[in-house]
Amino acid sequence: MSEHRVDTVCIIGTGLIGGSLALAIRQAGFCKEIVGAGRTEATLVKAVELGVVDRYDTSISNAAEDADIVVVCVPLGSMHAVFEQINAAEIENTIITDAGSAKQSVIDDAGFVFGAGFRNFVPGHPIAGTEQSGVSAAFPELYQNRRVILTPTENTSVDALEKVRAMWQSAGAEVETMSAEHHDLVLAGTSHLPHLLAFGLVDCLNNLEDVDEIFRFAAGGFRDFTRIASSDPIMWRDICLSNRDQVMMMMRRYSKEMEKIYRALEAGDGEKLREIFERAKQARDAFCG
Amino acid sequence: MSEHRVDTVCIIGTGLIGGSLALAIRQAGFCKEIVGAGRTEATLVKAVELGVVDRYDTSISNAAEDADIVVVCVPLGSMHAVFEQINAAEIENTIITDAGSAKQSVIDDAGFVFGAGFRNFVPGHPIAGTEQSGVSAAFPELYQNRRVILTPTENTSVDALEKVRAMWQSAGAEVETMSAEHHDLVLAGTSHLPHLLAFGLVDCLNNLEDVDEIFRFAAGGFRDFTRIASSDPIMWRDICLSNRDQVMMMMRRYSKEMEKIYRALEAGDGEKLREIFERAKQARDAFCG
Numbered sequence: 001m002s003e004h005r006v007d008t009v010c011i012i013g014t015g016l017i018g019g020s021l022a023l024a025i026r027q028a029g030f031c032k033e034i035v036g037a038g039r040t041e042a043t044l045v046k047a048v049e050l051g052v053v054d055r056y057d058t059s060i061s062n063a064a065e066d067a068d069i070v071v072v073c074v075p076l077g078s079m080h081a082v083f084e085q086i087n088a089a090e091i092e093n094t095i096i097t098d099a100g101s102a103k104q105s106v107i108d109d110a111g112f113v114f115g116a117g118f119r120n121f122v123p124g125h126p127i128a129g130t131e132q133s134g135v136s137a138a139f140p141e142l143y144q145n146r147r148v149i150l151t152p153t154e155n156t157s158v159d160a161l162e163k164v165r166a167m168w169q170s171a172g173a174e175v176e177t178m179s180a181e182h183h184d185l186v187l188a189g190t191s192h193l194p195h196l197l198a199f200g201l202v203d204c205l206n207n208l209e210d211v212d213e214i215f216r217f218a219a220g221g222f223r224d225f226t227r228i229a230s231s232d233p234i235m236w237r238d239i240c241l242s243n244r245d246q247v248m249m250m251m252r253r254y255s256k257e258m259e260k261i262y263r264a265l266e267a268g269d270g271e272k273l274r275e276i277f278e279r280a281k282q283a284r285d286a287f288c289g
Numbered sequence: 290m291s292e293h294r295v296d297t298v299c300i301i302g303t304g305l306i307g308g309s310l311a312l313a314i315r316q317a318g319f320c321k322e323i324v325g326a327g328r329t330e331a332t333l334v335k336a337v338e339l340g341v342v343d344r345y346d347t348s349i350s351n352a353a354e355d356a357d358i359v360v361v362c363v364p365l366g367s368m369h370a371v372f373e374q375i376n377a378a379e380i381e382n383t384i385i386t387d388a389g390s391a392k393q394s395v396i397d398d399a400g401f402v403f404g405a406g407f408r409n410f411v412p413g414h415p416i417a418g419t420e421q422s423g424v425s426a427a428f429p430e431l432y433q434n435r436r437v438i439l440t441p442t443e444n445t446s447v448d449a450l451e452k453v454r455a456m457w458q459s460a461g462a463e464v465e466t467m468s469a470e471h472h473d474l475v476l477a478g479t480s481h482l483p484h485l486l487a488f489g490l491v492d493c494l495n496n497l498e499d500v501d502e503i504f505r506f507a508a509g510g511f512r513d514f515t516r517i518a519s520s521d522p523i524m525w526r527d528i529c530l531s532n533r534d535q536v537m538m539m540m541r542r543y544s545k546e547m548e549k550i551y552r553a554l555e556a557g558d559g560e561k562l563r564e565i566f567e568r569a570k571q572a573r574d575a576f577c578g
Contacts, residue, residue, distance in 0.1 A: 147505075189494050194514045196547070196550055197547075198514060200547050200565075205478050217479055219479070226483075227577075229573045236562075251550075261489055262540050270526050279495060280487075280489075280518045281519055283495040284519050287507070288519075
């Protein structure tokens with residue numbers, strides 16, 4: 001790893017994701033200095049107080065200019081604007097990476113701002129997080145043994161890729177690469193669709209009469225099932241819009257699956273229901289242990 | 290409580306639910322003796338070995354005949370047959386209760402077998418459980434501070450109701466009463482529908498290509514969300530069929546909700562999405578803490 005160590009990392013957006021990365025790479029000695037940047041000065045002050053970053057700059061351009069690696073950890077809807085501010089700086093030798101949950105949309109934003117031939121952009125996505133958010137929720141172990149997916153484009157340079165890989169590895173993550181298209185499909189199924197289903201369930205029950213009564217009798221299974229419905233609404237609005245085609249495709253597939261279950265129930269077809277439940281249980285037990 | 294203590298409790302079906310009840314009421318000194326009964330002798334032998342029951346009888350009639358309270362903890366599809374075997378015994382002074390997750394269907398079964406005027410049947414449902422099953426998974430704390438819903442009919446005697454209430458209270462549960470209809474509606478929303486959604490999601494993803502790949506990138510949120518898809522398929526087939534009308538109604542409502550989300554996504558209506566997610570997050574945070 002040592003050959004990939006750098007002097008300065010700039011974290012734009014010091015919430016749970018950016019803040020935890022800062023804490024982890026500091027602990028690992030990956031860089032000499034960590035600079036925070038972002039929209040809200042109060043958050044940056046707190047990030048310094050909590051020892052998450054060494055200093056901050058409210059100008060994203062200034063913060064980016066001094067850095068070897070800039071990590072953009074903002075909601076997907078803010079990527080484009082942040083890239084433009086980064087681009088206002090001298091960034092010829094700066095590696096830029098992100099932590100967005102959808103990848104093609106970020107690649108499009110980066111291509112639009114930095115130009116299609118820009119070699120120092122490494123699209124990335126750490127598969128980690130909790131339903132908490134904000135710098136106070138950050139902790140250095142967040143990425144331990146978690147996967148980080150990098151989706152280099154045909155223009156991404158090997159040097160930039162390897163530096164970003166080393167950064168995440170120093171934070172304890174297992175780094176894999178794949179195409180942005182494949183990433184977006186896989187995440188639509190295992191993350192984006194489940195979040196929509198959970199938000200939808202809670203909103204659906206919330207519209208019923210006697211709603212207090214209904215939630216009062218919810219058991220542990222319901223708590224687990226709906227935990228992701230406590231996630232940040234803005235972040236998830238952006239994820240859904242950014243990965244719209246894949247998410248809509250998954251929603252259509254899911255709707256067909258539920259239609260199949262509904263028809264079996266309507267027909268009183270217990271054998272069909274048992275078969276679906278059994279198949280699901282086996283798959284879940286096999287993959288999630 | 291002491292006035293409600295009894296000599297013998299018979300548990301039919303010594304799995305997670307019945308076994309944990311046996312362990313809890315024994316610890317509380319609610320009765321002098323616990324007799325197990327059920328279909329599979331190996332399970333009953335194990336229940337004696339684990340100290341869950343004092344003795345067992347493979348004849349449900351014989352086991353029931355000696356008991357003050359008979360608790361039927363079998364899948365909903367087996368209730369009718371078990372009631373018939375109980376009814377073959379002298380049960381004039383025996384209180385019969387159950388732990389089924391849907392209540393109207395059990396009341397119908399009991400009415401059919403014991404006669405509509407039978408006063409000693411107390412329909413019940415402990416809102417507790419894990420995705421585990423079987424007597425080895427049983428533990429005495431399962432019902433501590435959990436809710437148990439009793440849905441007495443117009444024929445249920447006060448004495449029978451109070452004895453069953455005392456039994457669950459001795460196991461640490463908070464007991465409430467409501468109508469079977471209301472119970473079935475509430476549980477369709479908070480338990481039966483979520484289980485169907487989870488089974489459906491895993492089965493849907495399992496049908497995709499590269500399924501191993503897809504599950505490999507599932508994060509903690511997915512694990513929590515799909516935990517209930519590891520539940521027992523037979524039990525859930527029976528629950529869905531037994532509470533079919535309410536479950537189908539909830540599925541239709543849910544389908545409309547997801548249609549609304551799909552349309553907002555299709556229209557790129559971020560404000561609508563944010564509004565739904567925000568409402569869901571607030572409701573979930575308020576009710577589940």
